[in-house]
Amino acid sequence: MKTTALNAQVLKADFPILQREMRGGKKLTYLDSGATSQKPLSVIDAQSNFYKTKNAAVHRGAHLLAEEADEAYEGARKIVADFLGAHVDEVIFTKSATESLNAIAYSFGNAEAGSKFALKKGDSIVVTEMEHHANLIPWQQLARRTGATLKWIPITDEGRLDYSILDGIIDSTTRVVAFTHQSNVLGTINDVSKLVEAAKKVSAITVLDACQSAPHFAIDVKKLGVDLLAFSGHKALGPTGIGILWGRSEILEEMEPFLFGGSMIETVTMTDATWARAPRKFEAGVPNMAGAVGLGAALEYLTSLGMENVHAWEMELTQYALDKISNMPGLKVIGPLDAVDRGAVISFTVEGIHPHDVGQVLDQHGIAVRTGHHCAWPLMKKFGIAGTTRASFYIYNTLEDIDNLVVGIKSAQEFFKVG
Amino acid sequence: MKTTALNAQVLKADFPILQREMRGGKKLTYLDSGATSQKPLSVIDAQSNFYKTKNAAVHRGAHLLAEEADEAYEGARKIVADFLGAHVDEVIFTKSATESLNAIAYSFGNAEAGSKFALKKGDSIVVTEMEHHANLIPWQQLARRTGATLKWIPITDEGRLDYSILDGIIDSTTRVVAFTHQSNVLGTINDVSKLVEAAKKVSAITVLDACQSAPHFAIDVKKLGVDLLAFSGHKALGPTGIGILWGRSEILEEMEPFLFGGSMIETVTMTDATWARAPRKFEAGVPNMAGAVGLGAALEYLTSLGMENVHAWEMELTQYALDKISNMPGLKVIGPLDAVDRGAVISFTVEGIHPHDVGQVLDQHGIAVRTGHHCAWPLMKKFGIAGTTRASFYIYNTLEDIDNLVVGIKSAQEFFKVG
């Protein structure tokens, strides 16, 4: 076994939930971080301490608490900016990646006709066949509202984008290219530079769903070259109810706001309003201050581990798991079989056992996996399956967790007398 | 002094932040609950415990953690429903009242032409002159997008709605009547039944901004008779980043969704999607589970005090404060002077001192108030002022807190040599 700088067994101790007992007195083997990650104590405490010492509404107060709340909230924004290699004014707090992606689609929908964001009949929006519903349906709806056409990049049987036909899909009608950095089902990591290049050639705006990438490996928005990016805090050790929308300054400056209300305005009369500048323009209302502070603590935790170490360890886990799982009788991995350009998410089917039933047996072993269509229903149809069982790994997972998984799957096969 | 069942001095002990030291070693006198309330330890712990014992993505998991997370999340929904006298399927978790109100406006904007929610030229939306920006700008924008006209009910010099001219404003063109239950500046409590009656006569949909009412007195959605209602958790002892949208079942069933993504669908193909039923239809993505659980704990805390007791104590505070403040030289209360149909929010101006400077001196005394336009800029213009100083009370405030305020204001007058 290679040694990495990250000791997952030691990290487990930072996560209170990993100490709890599951059904049948088993310890928790948590393999569902692709759905939501667990939280280290430092994140839980950061939130609690915010409430215990500096809770106040930001942006509006002249009193000390409000000043301190503001400092904590804006400090969290700076942490996110540093994490992404972004400017602090480019970071917008939302409630989730889902909100971030919808915000983009609504903002485009709010654009005046003729603006670079406004879509019309004859224009097209390009997504991929492996999108999570959150990066698919908002675009279906925007297309419906504007008369634009939705196109998509199909995937190969291996579960990679079919780049060979990119030219025929991203063309002069394309105004937006929205795609996931890493598939939450297949683990496939897409070639961002190839897609950005194709989009730039036709001056299309690029939107990156970084839900499954930002928590797992180092991201630099400048190097990625995309225009807009979204991810969720809760998948990156952070609290629930906080997400990020990042946008290139020039883009944010021109984009219309999405939610309207307090703190996002410059002036207001009964009939009209003008907007503050980004990021304020996109943060109407009293924000999730404690959530932002918690996310700040989460990204600090990740940064202190080093995102290269996080990635290296996940690759070790993935390689180990792929080797074990793909060799089991009756098991079929859905997605790339080699640990190259793929992340720590492994979907598979077990011959003769429905994913729900696999999950149920694993649960009896204290193993938490996800089963079903993983909010990527079109992808399931593409592979002609109703769903998969998905194991997804994070910093606190050990090789032993994967061994447990293998034992659990075998026991499911025995129970259902298959394999 | 009348005795109520609620002992604010004792309650203070439940709120860790109220123990902290402020500038100059002063104890915190928190009079800014209208902006955001402080949190009892039970709420802070409910959130932490969720993360420590049952954090998992709801609605999607077959494993034990997911089951328990689901139970906690749906349990919180039931608590909110009971708090409002609503059916559990009528309660939607959002991130804030601001999101709830925008969600309504966007949902109406998404409605097919001809639907009861779709607006067009010739239709009108009615608001009031005392709305918070969050219940004004979304309607301005919806009007702009659909060609409908925005109208408003003006207020009298006392700060009450001018009901005498209601008929001329809510008329046969009116499709939506959106209004606040209680003004966050004036304290005025509006006559919901009068407004609902006028709206019903012309079959308009009613939207109630309950931000400043739901946390402070008992609300029963059935009795109120409105169609949709919004409030924020953070003003009701709950966490930041969680809000409520309540809607009458029949209305929600027909309304279009707002955010699109995971968990809100029934089926999805690359080009089309169909929706789940309410409340699921309106909750795309992994929700703020810990936030919902925290809000549940907050409403349980309030319920255990008894909302009648909460209200009675606030009325005692309000009467006491109005008596003291309105008699101070140079002070002018903006809003009703009698504690009838008004809540525990008192806005005032101090002759010769700008609100910012009043707030600064109070801060030096450990007193946290809000200063400025309170996100109700048109209301400020109506009164011909740039802003006010606002003291707002909640369960943990004592008569002594108000005495402190009076001392603080006097000291500001001395410092600036006025009054």
Added chain:
Amino acid sequence: MELNSLYQEVILDHYKRPHHKGLSELKDIQVHHVNPSCGDEVTLNLSISGGIVSDISWDGVGCSISQASTSIMTDLVLGQTVAHAYKILDNFSELMASKGTMVGDEALLDDAVALAGVSKFPARVKCALLGWMAFKDASVQAIDGSEKA
């Protein structure tokens, strides 16, 4: 072991050899139901004549619970009056909502009492109800249709 209480022998039998699976030509009405959280699907053909379930058949993909439950349901309602079928359905729904506190009325539910253990697994209750909800929907539509005709 709890797994055995969930997956009783009779359930696994119905799962491996489902009854009335494969859509028959006979039908008054066809419905298609999905479980959005997992993607399981069932298509159900139903005929009602003279107030009696005269034919029922189905097809679909799903987990052992949903497949077995649908299979059991078809056994239970075929040949029964719609009124009696609804009584079974109500009783079964109640059992599913019982969170493990009920054992089920074997006289009425027959093989379906084997599904009692499902009620302890909230995430699986929807699986057990998928076929039953499809039957309910189809029967309502069939009756509505025949009333209009």
Added chain:
Amino acid sequence: MELNSLYQEVILDHYKRPHHKGLSELKDIQVHHVNPSCGDEVTLNLSISGGIVSDISWDGVGCSISQASTSIMTDLVLGQTVAHAYKILDNFSELMASKGTMVGDEALLDDAVALAGVSKFPARVKCALLGWMAFKDASVQAIDGSEKA
């Protein structure tokens, strides 16, 4: 007491008797700035001739800090070259961002050093900068305009 470090005598003097307040007829350019978080407003008239701030006047509503700071600013830039005015502005902005760690260059900033205490109150920095940002905006527009003319 910290209040005295924030509200120095010279600030209160400017607040009570602001300089160059009341809009003059002379102007190349007029700008209107607001502080959206509190509603304070300033209108500024500016004339620049031969690279020199030849006339400046203003009106507005605001707190003691914003009023005094605007008053002080007009004293400082009137009659100066635009280049020198920008030097003052940069220096003042730096002072405001210093969080109480700088005292300010009295030779350059004159009365404005009295505002050093504001930098300890983050919420008030925007008040102190309101008039200065208006000046900056107006001067950029004035120069742009004269270049185009």
